[in-house]
Amino acid sequence: MSDEKEQGQLIISAQCFADANSVIEIAAFLAKTLELRIKAYLLKDQNAFDAADLPFTRAISLSGGSSGIGGQALQKAYNRDAQFYEKTLSRAAQSKALNWSFHHTDDIPETLLTLSSKGKSIILYGFPKLNKSRGNVVLIEEGTHSSPQLNELSKSLAHKLQVQTVFLKIENIPYSTDVLEQLHKTNSALVIMPYNLAKKLGINNILNTARCPVIVSPHLAHV
Amino acid sequence: MLIKTSKVKPLKAAELCATFKTINKTVKTDHMTQSMCMMGHSEAVDAIKFSARIKHPNFNLFALGQTGCGRHRTVMEILRVEAQRQSEPSDWVYVHNFETPHKPIAIQLPAGQAIRLKKAMQNLVDDLANEIPALFQADAYQNDRRSMEQEYGQIGDDAVSFVIEKAKEKGLALLRTPMGFIITAMKDDQPIKPHEFSELPDAEKELIEADIKAVQEHLEIALKQIPENEKNHRRAIEKLNSEVALGGVESAISDLFKKFGHIPKMPEYLAAVKRDLIENAEQFLNSGPAVHAGAFPVATTKHYKEPQYYVYAVNIIHPSDATASKAAPVITEDLPTLSNLVGHVEHFSEMGAILTDHTMIRPGALHRANGGFLVLDIRKVLTEPFAWDALKRCIKSQNISIISAQDRLSLSSTISLEPDPIPLNIRFALVGDRRLYYLLAAFDPEFLELFKVQADFDDSVFSSDETIQNFTQVLKNITTENNLLPLSKKAISRLLVEATRLADDAEKLSLNVQFFSDTICEANFLAVENKSKTITDAHISTAIEQAESRANRPQRLTYEAIDRDTLLIETSGDVVGQINALSVLKVGDFQFGRPSRLTARVRAGKGKVVDIEREVELGGPLHSKGVLILSSYLATHFALDVPMSLWASIVFEQSYGGVDGDSASAAELFALISALSECAIDQSFAVTGSINQFGKIQPIGGINEKIEGFFDVCASRALTGTQGVIMPKSNIKNLALRPRVIEAVKIKKFHIFPIETVDEGIELLMNAKPGMRDKAGQFQTGTINHKVEMRLLKFADQIKKYQKTDTSNDIVSEMKNV
Numbered sequence A: 001m002s003d004e005k006e007q008g009q010l011i012i013s014a015q016c017f018a019d020a021n022s023v024i025e026i027a028a029f030l031a032k033t034l035e036l037r038i039k040a041y042l043l044k045d046q047n048a049f050d051a052a053d054l055p056f057t058r059a060i061s062l063s064g065g066s067s068g069i070g071g072q073a074l075q076k077a078y079n080r081d082a083q084f085y086e087k088t089l090s091r092a093a094q095s096k097a098l099n100w101s102f103h104h105t106d107d108i109p110e111t112l113l114t115l116s117s118k119g120k121s122i123i124l125y126g127f128p129k130l131n132k133s134r135g136n137v138v139l140i141e142e143g144t145h146s147s148p149q150l151n152e153l154s155k156s157l158a159h160k161l162q163v164q165t166v167f168l169k170i171e172n173i174p175y176s177t178d179v180l181e182q183l184h185k186t187n188s189a190l191v192i193m194p195y196n197l198a199k200k201l202g203i204n205n206i207l208n209t210a211r212c213p214v215i216v217s218p219h220l221a222h223v
Numbered sequence B: 001m002l003i004k005t006s007k008v009k010p011l012k013a014a015e016l017c018a019t020f021k022t023i024n025k026t027v028k029t030d031h032m033t034q035s036m037c038m039m040g041h042s043e044a045v046d047a048i049k050f051s052a053r054i055k056h057p058n059f060n061l062f063a064l065g066q067t068g069c070g071r072h073r074t075v076m077e078i079l080r081v082e083a084q085r086q087s088e089p090s091d092w093v094y095v096h097n098f099e100t101p102h103k104p105i106a107i108q109l110p111a112g113q114a115i116r117l118k119k120a121m122q123n124l125v126d127d128l129a130n131e132i133p134a135l136f137q138a139d140a141y142q143n144d145r146r147s148m149e150q151e152y153g154q155i156g157d158d159a160v161s162f163v164i165e166k167a168k169e170k171g172l173a174l175l176r177t178p179m180g181f182i183i184t185a186m187k188d189d190q191p192i193k194p195h196e197f198s199e200l201p202d203a204e205k206e207l208i209e210a211d212i213k214a215v216q217e218h219l220e221i222a223l224k225q226i227p228e229n230e231k232n233h234r235r236a237i238e239k240l241n242s243e244v245a246l247g248g249v250e251s252a253i254s255d256l257f258k259k260f261g262h263i264p265k266m267p268e269y270l271a272a273v274k275r276d277l278i279e280n281a282e283q284f285l286n287s288g289p290a291v292h293a294g295a296f297p298v299a300t301t302k303h304y305k306e307p308q309y310y311v312y313a314v315n316i317i318h319p320s321d322a323t324a325s326k327a328a329p330v331i332t333e334d335l336p337t338l339s340n341l342v343g344h345v346e347h348f349s350e351m352g353a354i355l356t357d358h359t360m361i362r363p364g365a366l367h368r369a370n371g372g373f374l375v376l377d378i379r380k381v382l383t384e385p386f387a388w389d390a391l392k393r394c395i396k397s398q399n400i401s402i403i404s405a406q407d408r409l410s411l412s413s414t415i416s417l418e419p420d421p422i423p424l425n426i427r428f429a430l431v432g433d434r435r436l437y438y439l440l441a442a443f444d445p446e447f448l449e450l451f452k453v454q455a456d457f458d459d460s461v462f463s464s465d466e467t468i469q470n471f472t473q474v475l476k477n478i479t480t481e482n483n484l485l486p487l488s489k490k491a492i493s494r495l496l497v498e499a500t501r502l503a504d505d506a507e508k509l510s511l512n513v514q515f516f517s518d519t520i521c522e523a524n525f526l527a528v529e530n531k532s533k534t535i536t537d538a539h540i541s542t543a544i545e546q547a548e549s550r551a552n553r554p555q556r557l558t559y560e561a562i563d564r565d566t567l568l569i570e571t572s573g574d575v576v577g578q579i580n581a582l583s584v585l586k587v588g589d590f591q592f593g594r595p596s597r598l599t600a601r602v603r604a605g606k607g608k609v610v611d612i613e614r615e616v617e618l619g620g621p622l623h624s625k626g627v628l629i630l631s632s633y634l635a636t637h638f639a640l641d642v643p644m645s646l647w648a649s650i651v652f653e654q655s656y657g658g659v660d661g662d663s664a665s666a667a668e669l670f671a672l673i674s675a676l677s678e679c680a681i682d683q684s685f686a687v688t689g690s691i692n693q694f695g696k697i698q699p700i701g702g703i704n705e706k707i708e709g710f711f712d713v714c715a716s717r718a719l720t721g722t723q724g725v726i727m728p729k730s731n732i733k734n735l736a737l738r739p740r741v742i743e744a745v746k747i748k749k750f751h752i753f754p755i756e757t758v759d760e761g762i763e764l765l766m767n768a769k770p771g772m773r774d775k776a777g778q779f780q781t782g783t784i785n786h787k788v789e790m791r792l793l794k795f796a797d798q799i800k801k802y803q804k805t806d807t808s809n810d811i812v813s814e815m816k817n818v
Helices: A017-034 A046-052 A071-095 A109-117 A148-161 A176-185 A195-201 A203-210 B032-053 B071-085 B113-137 B139-169 B194-199 B202-260 B266-279 B281-286 B307-312 B338-342 B365-369 B378-383 B387-397 B434-443 B465-481 B489-503 B513-529 B537-551 B553-563 B621-637 B665-677 B703-716 B729-734 B739-746 B758-766 B784-804 B808-817
Strands: A009-014 A037-043 A058-060 A066-068 A100-105 A122-125 A136-142 A164-170 A188-194 A214-217 B061-064 B091-095 B105-109 B172-177 B180-187 B315-318 B330-332 B348-350 B353-355 B373-377 B427-432 B453-456 B460-462 B508-510 B574-576 B578-587 B590-604 B608-611 B646-652 B680-682 B685-687 B724-728 B751-755
Touching: A009 A017, A009 A109, A017 A037, A017 A071, A017 A122, A017 A148, A037 A071, A037 A109, A046 A071, A046 B172, A046 B180, A058 B202, A071 A100, A071 B172, A109 A122, A109 A195, A109 A203, A136 A148, A136 A176, A136 A195, A148 A164, A148 A188, A148 A214, A164 A176, A176 A203, A176 B139, A188 A195, A188 A203, A195 A203, A195 A214, A203 A214, B032 B061, B032 B071, B032 B427, B032 B453, B061 B071, B061 B434, B071 B330, B071 B373, B071 B427, B091 B113, B105 B113, B105 B266, B113 B139, B113 B202, B113 B266, B113 B281, B113 B307, B113 B315, B139 B172, B139 B202, B172 B202, B180 B202, B202 B266, B202 B281, B266 B281, B266 B307, B315 B365, B330 B365, B338 B365, B338 B387, B365 B373, B373 B378, B378 B387, B378 B427, B378 B434, B465 B489, B465 B508, B465 B513, B489 B508, B489 B513, B489 B537, B513 B537, B553 B578, B553 B590, B553 B703, B578 B665, B578 B703, B590 B665, B590 B703, B590 B784, B608 B621, B621 B665, B646 B665, B665 B680, B665 B685, B665 B758, B665 B784, B680 B758, B685 B758, B703 B724, B703 B729, B703 B739, B724 B729, B724 B758, B729 B751, B751 B758, B758 B784
Parallel strands: A009 A037, A009 A122, A037 A100, A136 A164, A136 A188, A188 A214, B061 B427, B061 B453, B330 B373, B373 B427, B578 B685, B608 B646, B685 B724, B724 B751
Antiparallel strands: A058 A066, A058 B180, A122 A214, B091 B105, B091 B315, B172 B180, B348 B353, B460 B508, B574 B680, B578 B590, B590 B646
16 A cells, blocks of 8 residues: 555545445545545455355344355455445545545554554545434543644534534543443544554454444544 | 388488487496496396305306496406495415325415515524524533433444454454354464365364354344444434424424414315424424525525425415405406416426426415406307316315316326315306306206306386486497597597487497497597597497498408399399398408399299299298298288189399398289289388288388498489389388488488388389288279289189090199199
8 A cells, every 4th residue: 555645635444335425525535625535435344254154154234134144245245335335435536526536455443543653644434323322422631731633623513514523632541431421422424533542542442332434534634 | 113002101311310309417337337337237237246245155157148248347347346335355275284295284374464474484484493403502401412422333333342242251262254254263363274274173174163153143133232222322322303493493493383373274184284393303403594695684584495304394275465445356367277266386397397386376266266257258168178167066066176187187297285275155147148147058968056146237227317317328328438638528429320220220228338338439530540539329339330441341342243243133224023132241350231123923823932042942931931821921912713723933033142031021022912913113222011811011120231332232223213212111210320311311212111001012012002902802993903813813724624525634733843
């Protein structure tokens, strides 16, 4: 993966079409507002393929239905989701005249996070909300310092999603479980956090706790 | 040759036309209808009033009479007066049916309340559009809403979080894939690989499998709970919204309950409105202040005009005009199509779909006339598809049901409405001619049941001081209402004369108001052109002549053919078996008299008079009847002791069209008598009149046109002073001849002889005594009748002789064939 030097980029991380669909509208909005290039990834997690080949593994859909699964069936579903993902992104990007590209990758969410530490990339992790409550835009920041850019971003996204903004200040980072506990109690629609915090808390932990899209911003000055 | 010996005297000029002196006395009213009533429509007027006043259904009116006699006007004026006596009808509105949207509800309101209800509903919408957003933006509501979302959002998440925690505890990992969540075992903090799993001891495998299955089941349950949780969340929010909206709606709608709650159907309707407003309060959240309010304050924004609020709109069906009179309505519909009568439902196109709603119900004439009167022209109703049927259906059911022609023909494939029928309370007045009335009575079994009252307008009225006075007033009213010049006394007299001519009776006046109105308008035009201050008799006469000359092309062509001897008519000299008969031709509304040559030939035969017109099927039944009557006259009047041994033929020469009527039967008889007696008929005369079996001359129609027809032919060849017309004496009362004829008679250039019997006609036409039977039963020798009888006896003798000879058989058989 190469950095985009001329134009900042917005990386979309999705493990399935449901992930992507939950963030494409937000991605288009951000890309347009911040003049970013969209680089969309569909993550093909090899662990999922390994697990799918175990004899007793079943796939459980978001609506709670379960079905048998195998490597082949999963690959088929992966290909189908890739098509939908690319098509939906294409439509959204074209409507706003955005630069975009679509990629397959074997990386996992944590790997993509490292991209945020380089250049100007903002990473947008897709995760479909399980319930339809509107929730809040949650801005998580470390220490007493408050980034005006992230504040601005969270406000504009809250306005876009017609929800409110909730601020979570983390004074003492070692107590990460407290942070996650607090995040869990907050009905989140979207989580915004800086790169270093995401790295410390673990992006998978954040996603599994918030169960909503997460924006990781690397360089506050660019936002 | 003018008869000097005849007892029959020609008519004097004064007898040829009625004369009138206009009455100067002013009548009490200027009201056209009252004048017309006094002139002879009193029975019709009584019938109209009766129909208007009787309350029982189906006593609807049919006003019948000839065109132009003022039926529409009289009916309208009487009904307008009757409408003043009746109370103002109720208002009717259509409102949205919240339970069954395609069946709008009709609500009856006291007079004047419809517009108030409409405005009140508009105010309600406007008020709520301003108040409800404020209620929902209030901090109290927002706090409640947030805490509710937090609560329900957490419930679903907690269950899933619990499963994830369980999985972690058991060393399992939750992976997201395009097919959903997958739960797998972990080894060294990484998901286990298949080959690693297969290398595990069986006991451990079973344990992992059991753990995974357990977590899968928990996850399934947790995820399945989410929709249920969502539903509860939704309901909780709806409840919260309802509670918030309730306060605003209740205070806003309470005023409507106070004002309209006592009216039947209104409490139910307002309750439905209230329910809907509360259930759909969120629609008001999008209203907000108008962006394009412009110079006007935002508070004045008319939110009720926005399409989402149409369900609260009130569609006023009656009265359509808020400024309408307070009396019962008197409505007329000039184009009584189905939709113009019963109303219709309009549609509009939205995104390619054809849609409609209760605000697009349009009232018809029945809605507008409800509670009053509806006047319709029956001819127009009958010529409009489905209109007559719809009218009868509404009268029978006493309801106004809106149904379109498309629905009737099952052509409509788009969404439509079935509005509540509105109870019908209309007195119908149909106006038409007698023929239509009798056709409907004969062929439509429902007609007499639904239209029980007939107002039969007279065509004419007997002339009397009173009727002349009223007629004069009608004429004056025509000039007043049309802003015309005043009529001079002579002009009125001239119009009265024309009225007698139009009535075809010197003792009657025609009630064809339309004709007089048209004539006066045309005369007024001439008077204005001549810069006259009044309309004079000369203007009237010119107007009548001009109107006739515009229509008389067929007459001109006929007279031209006579002048050029294409149509052979002799107006001088004497000819045996030939006579000038008179007929009337009618083209459109113009009719004129035409002389025709009628000839008769005789010979011995078996007592048959051949009507050639009938043989070639050009003669109508009445003409044939006349010929049979004259045959009977001959058979019973002459040669009574011997069999009738006459063969005769009668024909209208150069007649190429049909002939009907018996008005030429007298002329035919004279021609036969001339042929039998071999005495010539004076061709200076034309004859009209029918005969009976006793030789009496009976009246006929179109006498004026017939006389004028022969006069015009004679006048074009120069009047000799011997020419004239022989007519039935009983037709004298019908005379209303044009001044040109009267002038000629006055100076004895033309003569009109009224006769009562055949003998009088014989004397005039053949200048000889007809002859009477003496005591011995014989006609006086040398008289016409004697000559006729002798000829008939001779024919009988001939036949007798022929029958005695052997060779005569052929002749007899031939005669049988004749």
